[in-house]
Amino acid sequence: MELPVIKNDKSRKYKYRKQEISVNQLAAITGLGTPLIRHKLRNGVPVGDILNQRPRLKLTKAQTLKKDTLKLTTQTIESRLNNGWDMDLALSLSKKYVGPADNIVYKTEAGGIDIEIPYKKLLELEEMGITARTICMRVGKGMSLHDAMHDAMHDAMHDAMHTPLEGLNTNFEYAQSIEELKCTEALRRYKEEKAQEKMNRIKGIPQQVKLSHYGRYLMDQPLIARVKTDMYGNTQLI
Numbered sequence: 001m002e003l004p005v006i007k008n009d010k011s012r013k014y015k016y017r018k019q020e021i022s023v024n025q026l027a028a029i030t031g032l033g034t035p036l037i038r039h040k041l042r043n044g045v046p047v048g049d050i051l052n053q054r055p056r057l058k059l060t061k062a063q064t065l066k067k068d069t070l071k072l073t074t075q076t077i078e079s080r081l082n083n084g085w086d087m088d089l090a091l092s093l094s095k096k097y098v099g100p101a102d103n104i105v106y107k108t109e110a111g112g113i114d115i116e117i118p119y120k121k122l123l124e125l126e127e128m129g130i131t132a133r134t135i136c137m138r139v140g141k142g143m144s145l146h147d148a149m150h151d152a153m154h155d156a157m158h159d160a161m162h163t164p165l166e167g168l169n170t171n172f173e174y175a176q177s178i179e180e181l182k183c184t185e186a187l188r189r190y191k192e193e194k195a196q197e198k199m200n201r202i203k204g205i206p207q208q209v210k211l212s213h214y215g216r217y218l219m220d221q222p223l224i225a226r227v228k229t230d231m232y233g234n235t236q237l238i
Helices: 023-030 034-042 047-051 061-069 074-082 119-127 132-140 145-161 165-203 213-220
Strands: 013-016 019-022 105-110 113-118 227-229 235-237
Touching: 013 047, 019 023, 023 034, 023 047, 034 047, 105 119, 105 132, 113 119, 113 132, 113 145, 119 132, 119 145, 132 145
Parallel strands: none
Antiparallel strands: 013 019, 105 113, 227 235
């Protein structure tokens, strides 16, 4: 048995099948806490029994949120992982999906009839806008599972082929108007950036046109604003 290597492992070691295994190694293998393992060993639980215990499922906060959203139990997730599911898939499907990873089915009941839809087939149906609920409703009304899926696919293809052209034109015109708005906005931003670049260049260039004598005279004169109040109480600048 290959044991995990733990640096500076000073925990107590126990004999197991001609090997020595420490408490910390047992914790790493089983996922159990070291206090619980010590408690079991003190009470005479064999090392082999501890090793055969299922590791605890450790979930991140995001994974716990997904589990709670779908109302999945820890036992359901552990069962899926043992059946070869990866963690992402185990946390993304409702509890109605069961079976091994290579043969997952959507299992439910409608109108007293057991329904099992292969997960891969259901993915194909969902791409056409057909949900498992639609299939179950048809089966509940007396249709066979095969006929329910076949008719649902036929209806979806019929709807796709008879989509009104007016709707298509409206979608095209809407998309075209969006593109025009994007182009207009991009052009506005381009002009603003160019104007800003021009102002930045001007700020660093010294004035090259010399002032005239009259210009210098005006710059040397103090400009004092005078105001007066007329007979109606209005303030005027003179």
